[in-house]
Amino acid sequence: MARPPINDLTAFVAVATHRSFRGAADVLGTAPSTLSHAMRALEERLGVRLLNRTTRSVAPTEAGFALLGRLQPALAALDDALDGVASFRGKIAGTVRINAPRLAAALLVRDVLPRMAERHPDVTVDLVVEGRLIDIVAGGFDAGMRLMGSVPKDMIAVPFGPPRRFLCVAAPKYLKRAGVPKTPDDLRRHRCIGHRLPGGKLYRWEFERAGQALTIDAPAAVVLDDEDLMVEAAVAGLGLAYVLSPAAAAPLKAGKLREVLAPWLQFAEAPAIYYPGHRKVPPALRAFLDVVRDVGKAR
CATH class of the missing domain: 3.40.190.10 (Periplasmic binding protein-like II)
Known part of the structure; x- marks a missing residue:
């Protein structure tokens, strides 16, 4: 049997690992349709089905899993060999x-x-x-x-x-209108800018002072999933935002935002x-x- 091209074998590993033509195509920098044609050609060359395809999913067959298990270490060894040449290139x-x-x-x-x-x-x-x-x-x-x-x-x-500190910030015009919160519990009477986490949940604001930790479900008047937009919303006077210090550094320096509850936000990551x-x-x-x-x- 003629040996398949190394590019086709590499493409098969990518498709079988990602269980997706689109995901593999993104990694390899090609089109999903190109990968699909390459996989059909590889199956024809080997005379065996390697992938089960439906309109929604791609999964290796028993033969596909067997080939994947042998190819992954072989390709890794090939990568090692090529990496070894790099030292000679300088x-x-x-x-x-x-x-x-x-x-x-x-x-x-x-x-x-x-x-x-x-x-x-x-x-x-x-x-x-x-x-x-x-x-x-x-x-x-x-x-x-x-x-x-x-x-x-x-x-x-x-x-x-x-480490970067977390800050609770708001525009001076908002604080003049709504008052300055003195403790995290005061946030329940304020408008806050919620942070939508990747999984869909709202981030719970965390505070700590003298060993006392508090987690607040801040009442969200606006919910965003981007920290820069949260800062912009705070500058616009839409409420209080809970963000990392670098995100708010410029508007704080310019006086467009003020920090509040600083004694409760001493921890950092x-x-x-x-x-x-x-x-x-x-x-x-x-x-x-x-x-x-x-x-x-x-x-």
């Missing part, structure tokens, strides 16, 4: 796909990408800005960036810079780059992580 090349929320992405663009471009000009950083928490492995990403407390337990996290611990780290990702660590130490 430079690192490739693409690193990163998933991050908008504020975190801005930090990377400002602090990490310039140094990355200087050190490793042959590495492409594909930065996808997304507010919702996703499975970076299923999404075809090499790494993600989130607050340390949001990093999944099975991931390796690399801290990036100092550090941002982190995270990546799968069970996979071999490709050279391009390793180079990116080294830059992140260096920038983090300098901050």
Whole structure:
């Protein structure tokens, strides 16, 4: 039997792993229809059905699972062999796909990408800005960036810079009209800007003072799922917002927002780059992580 092209085998692993032509196509940078044709050609070449297809799902057959189990370590070994050649080139090349929320992405663009471009000009950083928490492995990403407390337990996290405080902020015109809350319980009488989490639930505002912790279901007059929009809503006088300090830094400095309940918001979380611990780290990702660590130490 003639050996199938390596690209077809790689495509099969992507489709079988993602259980989706569209998901695999996004990772491979091709069209779902192209992958579908390639998989039919591969099945014809091998003389066996590898994938069960319906209008809504794709799943490996018994033969597909058997082939997948043998191909994954074989392709990983091939990647290792190719990585070994990189040292003879004297430079690192490739693409690193990163998933991050908008504020975190801005930090990377400002602090990490310039140094990355200087050190490793042959590495492409594909930065996808997304507010919702996703499975970076299923999404075809090499790494993600989130607050340390949001990093999944099975991931390796690399801290990036100092912890960020949470703030409760509002526009001066709103506070003049509605009054300044003195304790978290006062929020129940205020208009608040709710934060919709990726799973659909509203974020519960957390406070702590002298060892006393409180969690408040803030009454939401407006609900948003983007921190920048939450800050804009607060500046517009729509109510109180609960956000990370970098998001509100500019309007606070300009006097467009005022911080309230500061004694109840002393805790903070550090941002982190995270990546799968069970996979071999490709050279391009390793180079990116080294830059992140260096920038983090300098901050």
